[in-house]
Amino acid sequence: MMKLTVWGGAGEHGRSAYLLNGSQVHLLLDCGVKKEGAGDYPMIQQEQVPKLDAVFLSHAHEDHSVAIPLLYRLGYKGEVWTTRETAAQLTAYFASWKEYTARVGAVLPYMEEDQLAIRYRYLEEEGDRLTWFEAFPGVKVMWGRSGHMVGAVWFLVEAEGKRIFYSGDYTSESLLLEDDSPALADKPSSTLLDLAIVDAAYGTDPNSQADKLRQLEQQIESTLHSGGKVLLPVPAAGRGQEMIVWAYRKWRNVPIVIEAPLIEGMKRLRRRSEWLREKDSGLELRKQLELVLNRNDWIMPASETERESLLQTHGASLWFVTDGMMQSKLAQWYYQQMSGDIRNLVLLTGHVSQGTFGHRLLQHPASYGACSVRKIRYKVHQGLADVRRMITGVPALHTVLVHADKEETDRLQACLTDELRDPRIQIHSMSIGEEVCF
Template identity: 45%
Template sequence: MKLHVWGGAGEHGRSCYLIAGERHRILFDCGVKKEDEGQYPLLDPEIIPQLTAVFLSHAHEDHSMALPLLYKQGYKGDIWTTKATVEQLSSYFASWGRYVKERGAERPYTEEHIAALKFRYLEDLVPVLQWAEMDLGEPGSGSDLPEIRLKWGRSGHLAGAVWLRLEVEGRRIFFSGDYSRESLLLAADSPMEDEAGEGGSPFSKGTGQRTGQNASHPAAKQAVWPTKPSGYAADLVIMDNAYGSDEETQEIKLKALERVARNTLEAGGHVLLPVPAYGRGQDMLVWACEQFDTCNLIVEENIWRGLQRLLDQPEWLLPQGRERIEQATASCLDRILVPSQDEERLEALVNKGPCLIFTADGMMESPKARWYFKHLAGNKRNAVIITGHAARHTFARNILEGGIKEVLCMVRHIRYKVHQGLPDVRKMLHEAPAVQTLLVHASKPKTDEVRRVLQGEGHQGVYSLRPGAELML
């Protein structure tokens, strides 16, 4: 069995990993990289029609926006993911289309290919943190395709985001997806095989047996498997290490963010916080309601809608997550403005006093983000705080590097953690031990540095690769 890196290792973006066995061809994610006109995975058109299963960890563009290429190149099967992920995808396809169009290019697929995407839901197959056996052979086909054992858990990155464990052709594989234990709202299940994850899970409460859709799902030959014994080790782990050797906790980063935001507001300035439509934006909005009890908040509709949607998805939240959202928003509801047109935005900036502004998207490629920047950049009392990755040639990266003239406002880069740094990787190495571990989601130099540190601590079988690389299991 061999791992083919089609994207995502040694770089930030276009997550795409092929597991090729004797009979199975399994793909984890199929995303893009927000650089230039858009960079796509190194897909092999001869292999795509042979894929036996495709899994999508979550909806973000760098994991999902190349999925239509699979159907363009002959894939006929399903994409296994969660209901929340599928619900979010349409907004990301629209955003990606705008990004490409603004650069005078076109997506390498059509709306017809997007419409061809076929999804099946992990939560209909088996409850979280339990094992299922998947029979992917077509009914009546006489296929003797080996079965796959699968287990999934919540990864804490955004609602619907998951990690995956697979047992296929005698090999054990763990894919972390984008993983974070430090969300203020979202639950993250431990990948450790001798525990059920921190705090349990609303998905699996009850009888723990096959019920409802699980019982009749065509791919579930036997939906629930017993927990594996302690010491369970994988042959391969594909592990999120987007933050490289960064060792700061969420608490440290939030203190830095609060300090800059509070100083700006007290000086009479506005604070612009560009964030993804789904993910850290909802966390940070609740945090802002709790920390700043006097200033007004301008919240764009898609971010506000994402927060309200979380109230209907308590299965993705921490045990007190729903209550925390309700309390935070109730405490500042009279200070929240959700504008629908530029006149409302401008009136708020002029007449509402210092404001915290939440707008999509995190790399400031959206028209609304640039509108706000245009109206804030000329005043040195204002601040723009980038809290995530800013890809090369994006608007956010451009202002961080001083590429735009006549900018008087403060521009800062302070992360809100939604990925793993070095301490998180150490913990996951303990919880998900493996013969071979591939660190992904960061540049090659950053990954090389982490690999050297881990080797110095006695960790063996840790890899740093580039797109196009292969790894024999």
């Protein structure tokens, strides 16, 4: 028998951390933070940390990665298994989290030496994607691209006679990034997995990416038609690059201002063609990235003076700035410059944690300025149809739905349970600290 203990990430959005304990094997899937208040960390059971054999990291985003140094502070001596691309991104995410905690007056629970103590094992060097390999005696692993960001993966793990699937953050609808369908992985088709931990961040939302893009296009077109500016706060890596390419295709004659970190992310994508979609051919997508990077009419400001000048010069225009939750000084500076004009729009396209500036704007926009504030998702996670497809393709005796608040997860659980035809299968909506044996 093995046991899953939720240290974070189920019944909430953020601080993903899932402990797998067997009689001999002890594994952790991700170890992230939640960007609320002073920062919420996983509910780590300190006595379990020295027992861990390995940590498997799905991707670099802070809600999956930034508490890893805390494990080393608490006595972890092992390795972090992830992709080389994810490991390369982590330094920036650790630095960003350090800046965030300083800004809110919180104290990091770990030191720089703990960050430097992290030892990585690169998945690409241990085994090809969609191929089983022995990570260490008694544990076999398979990995595949999850489509969420460059370097992001899902895992299949075999240990103590059990097979476990962890989706990480998953989407099959990325404009740029390829995903490897776990349904096609080499596993007994007639046998249920023992456990599946499945990204269900969008809960019962039935919309496809095409639906969301139509909604986004309509909102942006309306603002541009009125002569307004559209401020698009996005993460430095992930959906930001996809939305820039999408905007380039849709609005070739509209001025587009892009902050430097997003361009750096675009260049990284161009260099990492192994993560790009194959259906559209990697060459074609590389050409699209080249066209965007070589475009003459988008602008990358280098100073506040230049930003002020551009704001004065351009009317109807698109502005891509880093920090999807608008916690950064730069995102808030842009808002202050644009908020006085009712024609302008702040368009939030991802999760905004409670207490963040983006969340406060959504709740009480009139308290801060005259411009409009809207939220329309650009999909980088799974909703109802996606989760349904995943649990059909990767069926398990126990499926745990994660990455959404408890109320929404309960609704999704009820919906999916009503559709079950196999009495052996259980679908779980869990909370931090809860366990399931399998």
